[in-house]
Amino acid sequence: MKVGVVVFPGSNCDRDMYHVLTDVFNLDAQYFWHEKPLPKNIDAVILPGGFSYGDRLRAGVIAAHSPIIKDVRKMAEKGIPILGVCNGFQILVESGLLPGVLMKNESLNFMCEWTNLIVENNKTPFTNQFKLHQKIPIPIANGEGRYYADDDVLKQLKKKNQIVFRYSQVVNGSTDRIAGVCNEDGNVVGMMPHPERAVESEINPVDNKPSSLIFESLLSKMGVSN
């Protein structure tokens, strides 16, 4: 199974994600520079965190116009699993692949801390191994991580079961405590917290199992046993 890790100028969690995919979950991961096309035989795509284009203008907005996003869009339409983490989520939102907006945290500061997520949708390729409402201890690290959706979008999200993760408590002022959403088909998922930072016990002060399930869900979706 081939997983593509897209690298934009300024991506800085690409190497962390690559390490987790290859060294922890034995996946065949490959980096893809944002100006190069994605090959057809890719089974899943991950947009990692970081500061693409230095977060100039607005986080994720310039990267959303990168050539590779055209390919990502095509793959999204084909139903291929796509995960955007942190800046990757911001890029997916800015490119219109996911609904909503990501704004500055309520504190107006960058926030790096551990928090708890609640799984609200366990039908996506990245959450199928979770129990519904399972708790995930996980770190966040972002300045523009406050998810905003107006009433109409929120209604739509709820109706189509597109809210994937909620924070267990108010963290940054996100609408309805939303931490991650998916598209209507459920194959494109975006989340602000960093699962790649929480799957190894050596660096995880709480419990590495729940975050690992995000990657194990992908393996299961692809019919690969880890």
Added chain:
Amino acid sequence: MSLETHELSELKSKIGRNPTSTELQIVAAEWSEHCSYKSSKKHLKMLPMTGPLVINEKGYDSGVLDVGGGYVVTAHIESHNHPSAVEPFGGAATGVGGVIRDILSAGTRPIAIFDGLRFGNIEKDQQARWLFKNAVSGVAAYGNCLGIPTIGGEVEFDECYQNYALVDVAAIGFGKKENLIKNHANKGDLVVLLGGSTGRDGIGGSQFASDSLESEDRSAVQIPDPFIEKLIIEAVLEARNQKLIHAMKDLGGGGLSCAISETADALDIGIEMDVQKVHTRESDMHPDEIMVSESQERMLIVTDKIKLKKLETICKKFHIECSVIGHVTSDNQMHVKKGKKTFANLPTDVVANATLLDLPSKKPEYLKTIENEKKLKDISDYSKTLMNLLASPNIASKIWVYSQYDHEVGIRTVVKPGGDASVLRLDNGKFLSAKIDGNPKQCYINPREGAIGCFEEACRNVVCTGAKPIGMLDHLQFGNPKDPEIFWTFLESLKGLTDFAKDFKIPCVGGKVSLYNETPSGPIKPTPVIGVLGLIDKKPLIPQKISENDCLVIIGDTKDEMGGSEYFEYIHKFIGGKCPTVVFSESKKNMKSVLEVIDNGLLKSAHDCSKGGLAIAISELCMRNMIGCKVSLEKVPGEKLDVARILFSESHSRYLLSFDKKNLKKLEDLLKKNKVSFK
């Protein structure tokens, strides 16, 4: 920006003619205190700089330590004090950028940042709050954008920094030994300038930093662009992997003047360059401006014609500019042209090596009486005093600071900020522990013992994670060195650090001297800041949850040494008294014993007793574990002291250990065997 009269005549006699205006600018930048270390260099040689793990290579801007398995760790420390005092966001941000490029220039990937921040009294002074808030934002904005975790540091407030700021940044790099850049150059090699464009920002920055701060000269502050720096890091590491780099240096203080002359001098070559080839931000820049601009995010790379093509391809991929600005010659001259016209042609050794000074020193008058203790008011309510101390900005939790720093990116951070030292995992299965410490309050009362204390405290911090100290970084920050009394405090601090480093066999792997740190109300207190790196072969001690009935042991004697303590200064507003001293033999014994008990898996946590003394160390333990502790003060080892002194003395070499009761016997046996004083 100019040379002093005697320096000008010295330059004239060395080159046998009148210098051109460009030459004057180049030499003035390079002979500034900031670049030449002319006041301090002679004395810095006393520090031990070699050791079994130290790798020395000409032209390195960071220290290199062999950590085994074919891997190296690099480290460096810098400050950006003057710029941060006038423009805290940009000053602090570019401070991060500069030290990161020092790590990069050895060919290693930067993996961690530490910051040491000092400001005036934030409880009273609005400007100090503004400086603090914006300096923290600057470090956060730059480090976070680069994806390099800021994993530790310290923040301190003292009246002596009123209207001023000390912003120290240390960085750590990691890489394969075989990938280290072996600086060399051959005649005909090309000199390439890579990265951001050269602008008018930061002109005269190093001279600005070598003067007392009198005006708010914002034009001398560089403009930060972390995004370009991130691209440079990736491009340079890609070029390193393809072995395209013969020699490399970052552009910092002194800009091109410094990078060209120092590279040529270190490699025993000449460099001929054309300022027209330098990519600039504005079209009408004068050669003088181009030569001394300190615009950020630039690297100088020496390569050859064949490798240049590949280097250009990499730069194109990352959309960063690179210009061939000159070539290597064999005449040891620094030849600066614009087209065919020569603007400077100087021997590189003249430019790169300012005549060193041997400044006079004299013990300051104030030291004669400062150790006399005033009769202080007795305190009746210890709980209230403890609460006040816990609320002191110097002691209170710094989570507001480090939660703004991405301290986990890179997925190496095993022990996160907030405790004693932070710990990173390395690719060779080992762990690296690191901490920086400073204590101007104690250094003011006794520069020598205070400096040793900072060093020992940083060692204690890394020891608490189970690490053996392997290297030290020093950053010596003082006022105007031409004042013999200030220079004496500099020398005393340096001598203290040297004695400790030699006795404990901890080599100095990098350092910085920052002088002329003065405010309109006078010089800052002597502020040496010490970073210590420690290596852990097996597993670090990660603090575990302490539960009911666990035992507490304190190792080391508590003494009547309250000078410079938070208790004296924050509670009693009294500056003076005897500052804590480190007894080398005891310190060594205690360090060794703590490492041994950690290695034997006997502990749940180890915490160092420092600011605020035993009472604060225990309080921190309680708060972190949300638990209470019962402590018998009469059992605390050391001199017979009144309660306040036992609680708040800041004696060194003390550790607070917590462990499961079942390990008590084993622990006692081990400590007794090592003849350590404990209870």
